[in-house]
Amino acid sequence: MSPVRSIACMSEHRERLKFIKPLEPIQVETPPISDDWLHEIKYDGYRTQLTVDWAGARAFSRNGHDWSKRYWPIVAAAEKLPAKSFILDGEMIAPEPDGRPNFQQMHSRMTWNAEQLAFVAFDILHLDGEDLRSLPAIERKAILWDLVKPAKGIVQYSDHVEGNGAAFFEAVEKMSLEGMVSKRRESPYRSGKLDAWVKTKCWELGEFELLGIRREPGKPAAALMARNGRYAGTAAVTLPSGLRERLWQRVKEARAAKPSQRVPSAFADDVEWVKPGITGRVKFLRGEHALRHATMQGFSEEGT
Structure with a gap:
C-alpha cells in the first residue's frame, strides 16, 4: 500500500x-x-x-x-x-x-x-x-x-x-x-x-400565590403566580364570568407595588400587582419547571 x-x-x-x-x-x-x-x-x-x-x-x-x-x-x-x-x-x-x-x-x-x-x-x-x-x-x-x-x-x-x-x-x-x-x-x-x-x-391542580394580573387586548388575562416564595409563571384566567368579576374586584382592592420575588423584567407597568393573601388554584402540566399551558381554575383568600 x-x-x-x-x-x-x-x-x-x-x-x-x-x-x-x-x-x-x-x-x-x-x-x-x-x-x-x-x-x-x-x-x-x-x-x-x-x-x-x-x-x-x-x-x-x-x-x-x-x-x-x-x-x-x-x-x-x-x-x-x-x-x-x-x-x-x-x-x-x-x-x-x-x-x-x-x-x-x-x-x-x-x-x-x-x-x-x-x-x-x-x-x-x-x-x-x-x-x-x-x-x-x-x-x-x-x-x-x-x-x-x-x-x-x-x-x-x-x-x-x-x-x-x-x-x-x-x-x-x-x-x-x-x-x-x-x-x-x-x-x-x-x-x-x-x-x-x-x-x-399529565395534568395537575395546585395552589399558587397570586402576584398580579396582566391584561393584553385580544388575549385572556394572565395571572402571575408564585410558589414557595418564587415566581412560577403565568396562568390564563378562564374563570366563569361571576367568579372572574369577583377576582377583578379583589385585585382592585389589593393593589400593591411590584413584589420582591424574581419576576421577569418584562413584567412592569402593564401588570396590576396585588398584596399577598390571594391564592389561585391552577391546572398545569406535570413535570414542567415553570407553569406551561396553565389555567386558573379558582381562587381563595386568607381566612376564607
Missing part, C-alpha cells in the same frame, strides 16, 4: 462518530390508541446522546454540547457495553430508590454525586459501523435491548408496551409520573420535530 493511501486510511479510521440532532416528539392532548404504536414512560431529566467509538465514550446534551465530564460515571459504564461503537438516544435522570426520576436533584448530582445519576436508553441510532436509523422503531428497540441487557444499574433500558395507549396513560397518571411518549412501531428515526413520536403529559 502506498504511503499516501495509508495516510488516507488512517485518517478515515480516526474519524469519530458525530452528534445526531435528536427526534423531538410533538405534544398531543390524548395518546394514540391504535395497535401500531408503542408506548414508553416520559422520563423527567436531560435528553442525552451517548456515543462510543474507537476513542472512547462521550455524552452530548440535546443541543450537541459535550457533557462527558459531568456524566463521567455513565461515560465509563458505556465503554463496558459489548460493542465497539454505538450511538444511544435517551434521558439522563436522577433516580429515587423506587426508580422515579427526581428532576430537582439533577443539578446537585451532576455537581457532587454524578455516580447517583442513571442513563435510560430508549433508542439506538448506530451500532458497530451500521447506521440503524432507517430500521423500524420496534426493530431498533430489540437491538438496543440486546446491547444494554439486563438493563439495571447506571445504564438502563426504557421498557415499552405495544398498543393500549389509553390504559398505559391511565397507569402513568396513577403512578404520578410526568407523562408518556408514543412511537409508531414501524417508523424510522429522523432528526427534528415529527409526529412519528408524540408525547402526552
